[in-house]
Amino acid sequence: AKLSGKNRILTFQEIEDGSHYLQTLEMERDLRYALEHDEFELYYQPIVSPRPFAVRGVEALIRWNHPAKGQISPGLFIPVAEQLGLISDLGHWVLVQAVKEMKDHVERHHLFLSINVSKRQIADGSFLASLEHVLTETGFDPHRLHVEITESEVGGNLYELQQFIHALKAIGVKISLDDFGVGTSSLSFLQSLQLDIIKIDQNFVKGIPENTFDRALLEGLYQTFHALGLDIVTEGVERPEQLAFVLEHSSSLIQGYHYSKPVPLAQLEHYLKKTVTMYDW
Numbered sequence: 001a002k003l004s005g006k007n008r009i010l011t012f013q014e015i016e017d018g019s020h021y022l023q024t025l026e027m028e029r030d031l032r033y034a035l036e037h038d039e040f041e042l043y044y045q046p047i048v049s050p051r052p053f054a055v056r057g058v059e060a061l062i063r064w065n066h067p068a069k070g071q072i073s074p075g076l077f078i079p080v081a082e083q084l085g086l087i088s089d090l091g092h093w094v095l096v097q098a099v100k101e102m103k104d105h106v107e108r109h110h111l112f113l114s115i116n117v118s119k120r121q122i123a124d125g126s127f128l129a130s131l132e133h134v135l136t137e138t139g140f141d142p143h144r145l146h147v148e149i150t151e152s153e154v155g156g157n158l159y160e161l162q163q164f165i166h167a168l169k170a171i172g173v174k175i176s177l178d179d180f181g182v183g184t185s186s187l188s189f190l191q192s193l194q195l196d197i198i199k200i201d202q203n204f205v206k207g208i209p210e211n212t213f214d215r216a217l218l219e220g221l222y223q224t225f226h227a228l229g230l231d232i233v234t235e236g237v238e239r240p241e242q243l244a245f246v247l248e249h250s251s252s253l254i255q256g257y258h259y260s261k262p263v264p265l266a267q268l269e270h271y272l273k274k275t276v277t278m279y280d281w
């Protein structure tokens with residue numbers, strides 16, 4: 001017989017679900033607190049052109065320094081922030097912080113700054129609304145700013161996305177398609193967007209150079225994107241053999257542990273200084 005009412009015994013599955021619920025509630029409370037108490041930090045990962053070596057840009061990647069739980073990766077809390085409607089506040093913080101922290105560095109080292117933007121920030125107009133204000137306020141050169149969107153955004157409202165891209169391009173900001181290959185968009189669909197840069201997801205690189213299929217696939221992507229006139233960033237390059245493969249088949253920029261993990265601002269400053277001394281003469 002089916003038990004009902006408040007005093008019935010919960011199944012294991014329900015207990016599991018319940019604890020997830022509690023975790024999310026706990027995270028919601030903590031996320032709201034964190035936003036008000038400055039618990040977030042931006043890490044930066046260099047994006048380089050390999051030959052001749054030059055750091056061309058950096059991607060800002062958020063970290064949450066939770067007072068009790070330690071550092072929490074964005075893969076865990078960004079989806080929760082999106083669900084809770086907190087992503088626009090968080091995204092605003094990222095924009096302001098990144099632009100402030102990087103303004104002098106991008107000028108001194110001729111870099112671009114790349115930041116990630118979520119679907120929700122595009123849909124509610126909050127990103128566009130704050131962007132121009134932030135750029136004017138800080139004097140940050142819009143041409144040095146890249147905005148990364150992902151294929152899931154591309155799969156949403158196409159007209160809305162086109163308008164968003166149009167508005168960004170009108171002020172000189174560049175558009176980067178992040179994590180290419182994770183979603184399901186067709187190439188012709190991508191062509192209907194005025195993209196400047198394609199970032200090939202690290203999954204395409206993992207099997208390089210051992211896997212024949214992966215090699216053929218990556219080579220094909222390079223040919224296609226070069227033919228389309230897009231700039232390319234290859235993500236997830238970790239090993240020298242992978243770098244060698246990229247060098248052989250494209251003029252792609254590289255982002256990966258081979259050069260550097262995402263690092264705190266102070267460490268990025270050190271990296272920029274060090275690499276300038278190493279390669280600038």
Ligand code: C2E
Nearest residue numbers: 061062073074075094116117118236237238255256257262
């Ligand atoms: P993403 O935008 O694709 O960022 C690249 C991710 O790949 C980063 O993970 C980076 O640490 C990792 N990565 C880079 N090179 C390598 C490599 O050689 N090997 C491996 N195994 N991994 C590499 P991270 O920092 O954990 O960020 C994860 C995702 O969280 C980001 O993926 C992005 O989608 C999201 N995210 C991070 N910061 C923000 C933000 O400020 N706003 C929004 N909306 N999303 C963000």
Ligand code: MG
Nearest residue numbers: 059116148178
């Ligand atoms: Mg990204």
Ligand code: MG
Nearest residue numbers: 178179199235
């Ligand atoms: Mg990516």
Ligand code: MG
Nearest residue numbers: 179201202235
């Ligand atoms: Mg990724």
